[in-house]
Amino acid sequence: MKKSIFLCLFMLAVMMVLTAGPAVAAPPVKIGALFSVTGPASFLGEPERNTAQMVADDINRSGGINGRKVQLIVYDTQGDATKAVQAANRLIKDDKVSAIIGPSITGDTMAVIPVVEKAGIPLISCAAGIKITEPVKKWVFKTAQNDSLAVSRIYEYMQKNRINKVALLTVSDSFGSSGREQLVMQAKAFGIQIISNETYGPKDTDMTAQLTKIRGTGAQAIICWGTNPGPAVVARNTRQLGLKIPLFMSHGVSSRKFIELAGNAAEGISLPSGRVLVANLLPSSDRQKKNLLKYKRDYMKRFGTEGDHFGGHAWDAMMLLKTAIEKGGDSPAAIRSQLEGIRNFSGIGGIFSFSPQDHAGLTKDAFVLVQVKKKNWVLMK
Amino acid sequence: MTEAKRDILGFLLFAAAVLIAPFFFADSYILNVLVFVGINTLLAVALNLLLGFAGQISLGHAAFFGLGAYISGVMTAAHSFDPWLAMLIAAVSTGVAAFIIGFPILKLKGHYLAMATLGFGIIVYIVFNETVDLTGGPSGLPGIPNLSLGEFSFDNDIKNFYLIWAFTLLAMRISLNLYRSRIGRALRAIHDSEVAARVAGVNVKNLKVQIFTMSAVISALAGSLYAHTMTFISPASFGFNFSVELVTMVIIGGLGSVYGSFMGAAILTLLPEFLRIFHDYDIIVYGLLLILIIMFMPGGLAGGFRTALERLSRSRKQGAD
Incomplete structure (x- = not known):
């Protein structure tokens, strides 16, 4: 008798888990990331990976995107074009991500572009090379300022x-x-x-x-x-x-x-x-100032060093994706068209305005001139 | 069963296994990795001719690989040559270059030969990097077309898999034949003792240059295939690190063994993918595994495999007694 009650309870519990599970947790939004965390360009990849993870955690803590958690899948490219292509294939075919951020360097990005263009997955590169978005490629965007x-x-x-x-x-x-x-x-x-x-x-x-x-x-x-x-x-x-x-x-x-x-x-x-270096010196009328200071503070709190503009590229990429997914859902095609429609997005690297003719989105106002004075940065007029 | 028959049977089994592999990984990125296993096997087989058969080290083989890739890439992307013609020209001109530098370089032995080939590799790398107008410099050369036969274009992983493995299997078959031929025996004689080989009537100087050239031509072919598969190349893929990786493949696989070259290439290409579960520590585990393999299998994976088989059959025999 006792045994059968126990069994009944167990069955009930199993059923509750089975029925309630999917209703409570909607499937996560999968975002892939390719960064050169090791290798010669690790000075880019490391802060980028840290930042992307930090942003993903922050989004999840505050309820996710439209109630769905973000799952960030990061692979290291080691700054090697062959490895970047393999990792991109893995993100697309096995992990089935909705969008990819990175790679960190121009060479890796150029190698990955044919893969994402063929698969139809939006890519937001964190590399600076002008060739990435000129000529404009349908699925490729970037957040690092053009040289x-x-x-x-x-x-x-x-x-x-x-x-x-x-x-x-x-x-x-x-x-x-x-x-x-x-x-x-x-x-x-x-x-x-x-x-x-x-x-x-x-x-x-x-x-x-x-x-x-x-x-x-x-x-x-x-x-x-x-x-x-x-x-x-x-x-x-x-x-x-x-x-x-x-x-x-x-x-x-x-x-x-x-x-x-x-x-x-x-x-x-x-x-x-980028303005992030001199965030505290900016006039309070500056549109980016609030985000810049918050980013620097959060990064310092979590990793114990100052957030730099390399990590900022990943911050921008993640937040742009968040904005796009909030508006149009997480199908790759919707993300792409939403990204293209983003105007006046205030990020770490600058104020982004994308259009079908411009997938880099920044103007030369993204840069300020700074000078080293007494071992510190000062703004130049 | 005679040895020659066993050789053919083994090869056919291997080829069959390769040809059906894609059906198990049709929708997975693993198929993409297997394409690169094919390219790396082709390279390891080429280097094994020189390092495993003739016992001559080369720390600059990534340069031949790169020459193949860049000659193909520049001719097709910038000057719209037919990719097959470009591939042929890449292989021939790399062969000629190897033949010319082969004579002075292969007079050197041991560490000096390692230094000379190392230098050659670095020079070629610098040329790729600095001739920005020609090669696109460090940011690479995009827009290389896929290979095609008429209307049929090799534009996805499964097509490229069969294309590349066709070349790789051919190179493996040629290597196996060479190993058992008169030339193969002469090369092994050079490996053991150059003086003894010369005394026995082997033309050591010519043979070394010939095998060096052959190795370079196969590497250049691998380079062309790589360029047309990736459709993008950058100098970083052809640097000193990759030369060392190739030597590692041949040694881990087993010097002188053609199947060993495959095993070495497969392990070094696939292992990092499986080690990703260790996240940031994958490189440490990777290094440890390589050390363990070398420590406990001095003959490489092929040698270890053979010993294991022998032990197995011996213990079975003992059991039967």
Whole structure:
């Protein structure tokens, strides 16, 4: 007798679980992510992965998207195009995600584009290369600012301050070569003459040779395009050689790390940067300020370091997806068309306005010029 | 059963297993990974000719792979050549390049040969990286067309799987035949002792260059196939790391064994996919497994496999007594 009551109760419990389960928990929204968490571009992939996970957790804690939880599936590409393609295939075919964010670098993104275009899955890349969205591809968007915008920012400043002879020193990887292409292409429009065009290797530890060459040319300024640690070496070598002309860097080094690496040699260096670096210095009328400060605070609380604009690319990608899914549901086609319709979205990288002709969504206002003063960033006018 | 018959039977069984594999993974990304297992096997088989058969190390084989990929890629994406013609030109010109550098380089032995091939690999990598106008530089070369036969285009994983494995199986068959031929015996003689081989009348210098060239041509073919499958290439895939990975495949698989090359390529390509369950620690587990394999199977996977089979049959015999 006792046994049968027990059995009945058990059956009842099983039935409750079976019937109630699906009603309470709607299937999660699956979002895939490809980041180069290890490998040479881990300085991008790590903050991006952290940020994406943080945003996903925040969304879930506050009730999910339209009541559905977000399931974030992250794979490491190791900065390798072959691995990125395999991981993208896995996200699409096995995990059946609705959309993908990442990869972190231009090479991986270019490799993944044919895969997502064929499968019809929206991709929001976190890489900067201009080739990603020009020409516009149906399923591909991006959140990292185009290099061309950073270049225009610098050239605009130079034009205003009558600097018209510059020397370039760019790193020979995809970031540097894309920057160099833009620097050379836009120079004429701003009346700037490039009188020296040098490169250095990503692992070089001494750039004295290139800088000595530049010293002999009569350049009025040097523009160095690279990511840590190369530009810090350039800064120190410039100081050692006693070069007095102004040194400009790219947004590739706009984090506190650069000041730590370059030490005193960082003083006076100027560079274009996303607003996140100088969030607390922005006027309160700035539309991005609130989100920027919140992002920095949350990131600090969870990971113990300052959130940078690389992580910001992932923040933007996740929040854009959230906005799109809230409006049109999580079918890949709906996400794509909703993304294309997003206007005036205030993110970390800037104010995004997508359109069928523009899948990058930013203007040169996404950048501000900052300078290192007393081991701190200040806004330049 | 004679040894030759067993060889043919083994190969047919292997080929059959490969050909039916896609039916088990039709809708899975694993099929996509198996395409790359095919490419890596082709490369490992090519390097095994040099490293396993003739005992000559190359730390620059990713360069031949890259030359094949870039010659095919640039000719088809930028100058709209027919992909098959581009593939042929890539294979021939890479072969010629290998033949020319083979003579001076293969005079070197041991560490010096490793250094020279390493240098060659790095030079080629730098050329891919720096000649931005030609190769697209570090951001890569997009827009490479798929291979096609008339209207039939190799544009999805299953088609590419059969295309690539056709080449891979052919290369494996040629390698197996070569191993048992007079040339194969001469190469193994060089592996054991160059002086003894020369005394026995083997033209060591020519043979080494020939096998080096053959290895380079097969690698270039793998490169072309890779380029047309991925439709995008960037220099990072052809760097020093990949050269080392290829050597690892051949050694883990078992030096001199053609099936070993397959096993090594399969393990190194598939393992990271299964290790993803370890999340951030996958690389540590991966490294540990490689160390364990080398420690306990000095003959590689192929050697370990053979020993295990022998032990099994011996214990069965003992049981019968």
